[in-house]
Amino acid sequence: MVDRDAGHDHGHSEGGIDDSPVCPHGRSSGRCSGCQVRSISVCAALRPDELDALADIAVDVTFADRAAIFQQGETAAVVYNIIEGTVRLYRLLPDGRRQILGFLLPGDLLWVSLSERSSFGADAIEPVRACRFSREDFVALADAKPSLLKSLHAVATHELSLAQDHMVLLGRRGAEEKVAAFLLALRVRLGRLGRSQVTLPLPMTRQDIADYLGLTLETVSRCVSKLARERAILNVPGGVRVLDLAKLEALAAN
Amino acid sequence: MVDRDAGHDHGHSEGGIDDSPVCPHGRSSGRCSGCQVRSISVCAALRPDELDALADIAVDVTFADRAAIFQQGETAAVVYNIIEGTVRLYRLLPDGRRQILGFLLPGDLLWVSLSERSSFGADAIEPVRACRFSREDFVALADAKPSLLKSLHAVATHELSLAQDHMVLLGRRGAEEKVAAFLLALRVRLGRLGRSQVTLPLPMTRQDIADYLGLTLETVSRCVSKLARERAILNVPGGVRVLDLAKLEALAAN
């Protein structure tokens, strides 16, 4: 439990590389409207003119693989909308134990609990492109556009529901069940993004999965091997292929 | 894992006993403003005139000890504001395993994830008094009063943060640590309600605590006994007295 996944030690690199506006000083129309994740993110709630207002306060940023987006305890007054790549959210205990709270995929919103210091950290686990808003701008826009605020609320409610799923998983499921449920949930989310339902990319390490599921990396590895041995999945480089969906679903027990 | 806590079998009793408005057909002024939990609930965000609007759509209801407030899967189009008593929120797996998602205390908001079918159930674990709103009324009011909507959003954000605490607890803490952390968190919440910080009432059963912490009731019992043996707490009927706060905090390790 001590020299666990040194990934976040790469931190402080403040991965922002490209900090220029999407289309510097350009006209707004069409910027957000061409966004590939708009239809599945908060922005979907906005009318075209509101979208332009949003585009005016948006900055396109990228983070390198393993870059820290922000750290637990930091007061980051920003909101990100993930466009591409995967982000892990985590919370650290004082003694170094880590719990991964969730993985963010394109279309997901990453907000630092408005104005307080963040209770969690976030880093990129593959190259990430995101849309950044300053907290003030974003809040001002939300104040002005009730539809955005309602949409935000819907997002928060949805996240709460995901958090509840996660609690059940952590508190009341066995190791094998956890792994199966994790893969199935990922499958569904990728499906909603229009990605393959069969070959699941796993950009996170075993340690990440373990910290997400409340297990050790060895246990995760053993469970994955077991699933592969039983021909429920097939290990492929960088991910996993679902061979027997029904068997996986039976193992996940819901 | 089969005949666990039969409490929710008492269900379907639909505990609503007193369904009459707070002050039937009466004038509104002063109803909500005299509410003992107003200052700590969503309602705190409202101006006096808005409070009157709220009072007009509020219905005072009570639930008997062990009564189901609503059940998982049910489409309950309501929002409750807890005034008195304790409520447990739970989620059931198909095979009967239960995870308690949280305990609601006076001032907490109980909403059924607006308009969808509820992914969790709720029941009273002692006599409960609550303020009920129909979903439509509540949403309409939130639409009309942005301050209420923002307040709601703040509540959701706060709950998300609590859920994250809970995930860390479930995924990365040992049994003793879990029990200590549970007692400390309860202490803080009761403190905010102006209740004793020393004698903590525990209206929930050991099984409830176990299902909240992801343990078995025997393990909870053993941990409580151990804490008592070490003079960190003292078992008193219906609850627990905190003897050595520092020791408890050390055990909870945060």
Place this chain on the structure above:
DNA sequence: CGTCAGCTTGACTCATCTCAACTAGGGTGG
């Protein structure tokens, strides 16, 4: 070609679960 991070696998340990017996308090009905 050597190194290193990520992953796998095995052997053993240990925390927690399971099963079971027992105690205490409260309510009920004969």
Place this chain on the structure above:
DNA sequence: CCACCCTAGTTGAGATGAGTCAAGCTGACG
């Protein structure tokens, strides 16, 4: 009023799932 029952809680002894420690594998990269 007492005998009984029922729920909640406690405690012990033994079983077991997951953790720990350790060795070895593999592919990427300098």
